Amino acid sequence: MPKPRVTMQNIADKLGLSLKAVSDGINGTGHLSQLTRERIRTMAREMGYRRNSAARSLASSSSQLLGVLMPYADSSFFGSIIAGIERQVLNSDFMLLLGNIRGGNDVLQDHIRRFAERNVEGIIVYSNQTVKDVADDLLALDVPIVQVMEPYRKLGDAVVMINNEEAGRQAARHLRKLGHTRIGLLAHKRNTWALDSRCRGFQEELGYEIPEVECLLDIADSHLAAQKLFSAHPELTAVFATSDYAAIGALQAGLEMGRRIPDELAVIGFDNLDIAAHQLLYPLTTFAQPKEKVGEVAGELLLDLLHGKPSVTKVLEAPLVIRASTQNLTKKCSENSSDFLNKNQVEDIQQLDSSNIAI
Amino acid sequence: MPKPRVTMQNIADKLGLSLKAVSDGINGTGHLSQLTRERIRTMAREMGYRRNSAARSLASSSSQLLGVLMPYADSSFFGSIIAGIERQVLNSDFMLLLGNIRGGNDVLQDHIRRFAERNVEGIIVYSNQTVKDVADDLLALDVPIVQVMEPYRKLGDAVVMINNEEAGRQAARHLRKLGHTRIGLLAHKRNTWALDSRCRGFQEELGYEIPEVECLLDIADSHLAAQKLFSAHPELTAVFATSDYAAIGALQAGLEMGRRIPDELAVIGFDNLDIAAHQLLYPLTTFAQPKEKVGEVAGELLLDLLHGKPSVTKVLEAPLVIRASTQNLTKKCSENSSDFLNKNQVEDIQQLDSSNIAI
DNA sequence: TTGAAAGCGGTACCAT
């Protein structure tokens, strides 16, 4: 049989106080003498009182629940963002209700319905195509929404995003500084703000027409696309790939053609995934999006919105992490280009705790 | 102003029925005529009724909430497990409350307290060291617990785990079949059941004393450890590393010594992480733990427990994925060893949807 | 088959 819950009434009875007094005592509200408050709290602890958020939520119509809609299973990317959110909102006693947005519109609509039933007070969402499709249902929840990584106008302008354009520019500058003049672009479909501005920044910074091939987010396809790019433009000595996956494909194609990395072919990726950082022979130069920070800022932003503050758009920078795919890093790399990033700046580079990985 | 919620009472009034009738009509409980039930449901839909789970939870003392405690930010590993759980329990109208178990005992205890306040009805947990430390608090919740990947006796025997011992054995058999007779072990600390049985299976299958060096879950340290191993035992031609990270370190050390892969040095890893699958020159032979499946089974198991069924331990197999780090896969690889895994068997190998990754 | 009424455990307004 389930052990009986200790209620505020129980405490009140024990102490000869009113229910109201106990409620105020525990919540720090109302006007109580210091002594009473102490007595109440002590007794609550003694009796092992835990508040009942269902009751509290019903009475106050505030669930202290935030909905998180992300494709968290595809990579550790969104897991990190979620961890950032969690850390930020836990202090305010909010908890996260999860919804994976991999899957069709119906699955997502199901999540949204559940969010409604549970009275979530705010949403943090990555606006992928599915989300865009059901944006109306999301808006119907009538709660603050914060978007991360990808802004979709319809969902408002409370957004935490990465300065993709500047990253694109920086990629161009980095390659130019290394002396490359024939530079190509291996790009994914520009059907998102992030990918589009990433490419735009790159092209604008270079200022001339750039050979470009489109590829899927898939190493095999990127490989083929890169082959196409290099055979159509054998003069290229550098390529900016808009993801690490594409970059790997480009490296692969380059190696097959006998190019030496990075002199005869320099490659920049995007994301600083493990496959970039831990690529054995050719660690990838790439951009490290501050994932956890994005989550933290998003959480903070959402809490602000809940407190009535106006919505704002926050733009974070993605530092360039320079590795062997663009630059031979000798031992004196520390006194090298100003681009070179101190490891400490990149949250990604962290020691894993063996007890935390199901290796 | 918050738009007024449609309540069951509203519906009852509109229909001239009692609250009870509406409740029964919507929940499919009680005895109602087919007609009334239809009328109620139709009206509910028309008025845009959504149930209020706070009220429902308070009245029925069932929260329909499951707590998930995992280090989901470190890699995509646990994200996949969580996605599996979600898919399994969503049909039963449960939702997942998340708790990251990276961090100290106090953070975890905080999660547990919140779980208590929110009346979670069950827990799925990865028993890392922190969890083991606060196992008592977890048990105090007095709800069913399902463990994934790592069993900790104190938390009961409802567990979904991987047959690590068999995987270890299979690693040994695979290397032996390839003709290797001098085999080493590059192992992480055996402070978990998973790691210990993985090593044990490997050793037992080989049946003789195996040169072994311990390393951290970190490529740099694994690299050093592997150097140590190979210089102490230059006769080794193969090594089983108990994680892909360690395997990368081993490859690195081997390459530095001028070994040709896989003839002069074969390496097996564990986990089928991206860094294994997408290692450019030397894709890693490794074990693919069925992560999402683990989640699904765990979810199913927990639901069973909630329905009063007895707890059981489920053991899943981790198929070996053979790649170039142990075997030269020519075009006729498909007619190769029976070990060779059909890609379709490995859930891991999936096409990523570009709109789902913040590349 | 349907309805009335008593909670579930709090919150919050209004007295005192």
Added chain:
DNA sequence: ATGGTACCGCTTTCAA
């Protein structure tokens, strides 16, 4: 500084 009390929206006996 404290107490009384009317809900919050739904589930659940129990009676009709």
